[in-house]
Amino acid sequence: MRNLITLEDMIIKSVEDLDEDRVLKLATRALNSGMEPLVLLDLVKEGVKRVGILYENQKYFIADLIMAGIIFKEVMELERVKQQFHFDDNKKMGKMIIGTVRGDLHDIGKDIFRGMMEANGFETIDLGVDVTKEEFLKGTIEHKPDIVGLSGVLTSTIEAMKEIVDAFVAAGIRRDVKIILGGNHLTKESCDYIGADCFTNDASLGVKLCKKMLGKI
């Protein structure tokens, strides 16, 4: 147990230090010794959160944020982590369309949530990043999803998310879909302001909320 705690701390610290090689070595060692991929991703998330704080405090710069993003994506590419996201080919839970909203290029959290939805039997359509209200409307009319997922981490995405929900209301399709928001900055108040059905900053909880909204649990 003592060793496991040490390994967890080392993973967080090596992400914080942006030591790419060490992160990948430690992550591989952790997975080989039985760590759940989702636990590993939470540790990496904690590490990049620290990178974000160092950036805010001007100890790190934009190149360091880029590096944190690269490291996160490399961990997501490790075979055992990828397997976590692709075990259910029988997509009958429902259909979701998802994207990171206008003005925001952060896609790591979106990709994790999309992967977890797929692993839980949802068919997903990913519109990518910096997605406008017009693109969400077009995609929704074309694919007829049960759920629309709006992702964003920048504070400014509150307005972009509201624009999208307002566009759905104006087009008369708001009641045809459930809308879930994801991002660390979201609160109950912002969710109510945006007019979505629910929000979360935890991808696992997001999957549960989607199942609940469709009456699958």
Ligand code: B12
């Ligand atoms: C990596 C990173 C980047 C990378 C992104 C790479 C990529 N491909 O995504 C790059 C370098 C591009 C980047 C750019 C910028 N970034 Co940046 N970035 C980060 C950093 C360090 C990590 C983000 C991340 O991936 N976290 C890990 C993921 C797993 O967490 P997550 O996104 O929250 O996702 C989880 C949940 O929210 C949820 N979830 C996510 N989406 C969805 C969707 C649904 C539907 C559901 C249900 C759930 C869900 O599930 C996920 C797993 O649990 C954060 C720091 C931080 N604290 O997050 C800053 C941070 C987000 N960035 C920040 C800033 C300021 C910027 C820039 C403006 C910097 C600049 N001056 O250019 C630009 C903006 C570019 C743009 N237009 O988007 C600020 C945002 C401040 C704010 N309040 O708005 C942060 C918080 C750093 C800081 N502390 O200052 N960034």
